[in-house]
Amino acid sequence: MGIIPHFLAIPFPVLGHINPLTQFSNLLTKHGCKVTFLHTEFSHKRAQISAKDGDSKDHNNINYVTLPDGLDHEDDRSDLVKVLLSMKSKMPSLLPKLIEDINALDPENKISCILATFNMSWALQIGHQMGIKCAVMFPFSATGLVSALFSPKLIHDGILDSDGNPTKSQEIQLAPNIPMMNPKDFLWRSLGKDFFKFMMQEMKDIELLAEWWLCNTAYDLEPGAVSISPRLLPIGPLMEPDNNKSSSFWKEDTTCLEWLDQQQPQSVVYVSFGSLAVMESNQFKELALALDLIDKPFLWVVRPGNNGEKNNEFPDEFHGNKGKIVSWVPQKKILNHPSISCFVSHCGWNSTIEGISGGVPFLCWPFFVDQVMNTTYICDAWKVGMEFDRDENGFISKEEIMKRVDQLLGDEGIRERSLKLKEATMKNLSEDGQSSKNIEKFVNWSSK
Incomplete structure (x- = not known):
């Protein structure tokens, strides 16, 4: 030596x-x-x-x-x-x-x-x-x-x-x-x-x-x-x-793991956009309404300042009673939990790797830097996810979010490929x- x-x-x-x-x-x-x-x-x-x-x-x-x-x-x-x-x-x-x-x-x-x-x-x-x-x-x-x-x-x-x-x-x-x-x-x-x-x-x-x-x-x-x-x-x-x-800037909320333990296998829609992305206020509200309308439990990471100056203003008609909203989570543990059905993600590289390692299908919502490039791999090369369609202003409607969640969760091929990709990667x-x-x-x- x-x-x-x-x-x-x-x-x-x-x-x-x-x-x-x-x-x-x-x-x-x-x-x-x-x-x-x-x-x-x-x-x-x-x-x-x-x-x-x-x-x-x-x-x-x-x-x-x-x-x-x-x-x-x-x-x-x-x-x-x-x-x-x-x-x-x-x-x-x-x-x-x-x-x-x-x-x-x-x-x-x-x-x-x-x-x-x-x-x-x-x-x-x-x-x-x-x-x-x-x-x-x-x-x-x-x-x-x-x-x-x-x-x-x-x-x-x-x-x-x-x-x-x-x-x-x-x-x-x-x-x-x-x-x-x-x-x-x-x-x-x-x-x-x-x-x-x-x-x-x-x-x-x-x-x-x-x-x-x-x-x-x-x-x-x-x-x-x-x-x-x-x-x-x-x-x-x-x-x-x-x-x-010391590798996180926000305190992790581990109560979400106990909450996940109480959910059905492959039932929870996990939503997280990483540590940098900021969502415009109307889009944030639209996402909240979509999560209310989806007939699934959801776990949504809304970190401080997630949608800029408005500081996470939920719409008045948002109930959120099917889900759990937290400020930061131990993400690898979440993505390896049996109750997670899919990952609504910004597709930053670390989240991409963690999602693959959990064998979880993706719904891709890229913002900037390398995230569009990673989305190309997820949807076109590995075929383990789908991307949301946006209107001419780049807006993603609640109807589109609901439609894609249904499509993704109904696609057995995507889930099988996700598990195969996990195995090959690990x-x-x-x-x-x-x-x-x-x-x-x-x-x-x-x-x-």
Whole structure:
């Protein structure tokens, strides 16, 4: 055995990045590695507040450290590009000293690898300058990674302009064995041209500095995308249990598990739109009315600020007596509960992976970033879900919601494919499974 690897894990401070990196960090500690996890001060404070009523003592042997993100406390951190640029200007000057301080505490076991999520290549640059190994984790699909990687070629071929906008409406195939997609649905499109320029530079830096590109996916899910580069390691599905309180910004309501125990098998419609999506007030009310009208029990996650300034105003005629409304849940446990019939989801990548790992059919309601791309896989490639139809204003009516729920739950083929996809995906975690071998390969590399 070589040295005990000591990872410095650095996520971009949104749950979609923090959660998979936390889960992978927990896995690394089980492989005998040491992990120091770097939060921004703001994120760490939020996580501590959400954990204060729970058992926050056991962090699975992960040590937590913090640095400021460069923003004032009252700044709007829902503006992700603003957060990103502030961190990039503030944190690089502070990181070397933090690394030296961590190393001074345990000189025999210094940081040997920086493991950062996408958006954080500045940390890889610091690692490179300090002679530390570097790897990157992509919190979206391998196909999302491929679209970012191929963006210079798409510009060269005239499919995109220099701001990342499609030059015409068309479907393209990024590589063999990847579904046809419209470039208007690529993950940078909802974030604007400044983010596209940032992403292009980020990918150049990652190609230069990161020896491994880790992805929470499995070969069976995206065979075409994961074959693009020998550096791309599928390590998913990451299925560490939701017991690490510091990886959530809201307190989990576990009473929903007892409520689910009282429901019939495959009867409950589970509705959750993740940690970032904000639903317009009229659409929120329409969804509430639809859930009332569906002849099924429902579990609806309405996190604080779920529909912006209105702060979750339910329509006067909403009863909600067939369902349970909660602010945040241990989602993996929910999706593996026998009473869940389907998942009404924004189709963020983490939720997509968790739904697949639970064998649950999807009703897709994508908002932005990579969610439309993931919906293409769910509905067209894997055929384990359906998408809602919208009117010319992008509105989804209660009649459409009711119709789709009925259609989906009446489709035995979708349920069978969901269970088969679960089985094929989870095989990757068996001892001789592809993802398990990749994790072993990564740990061995980091211990040399």
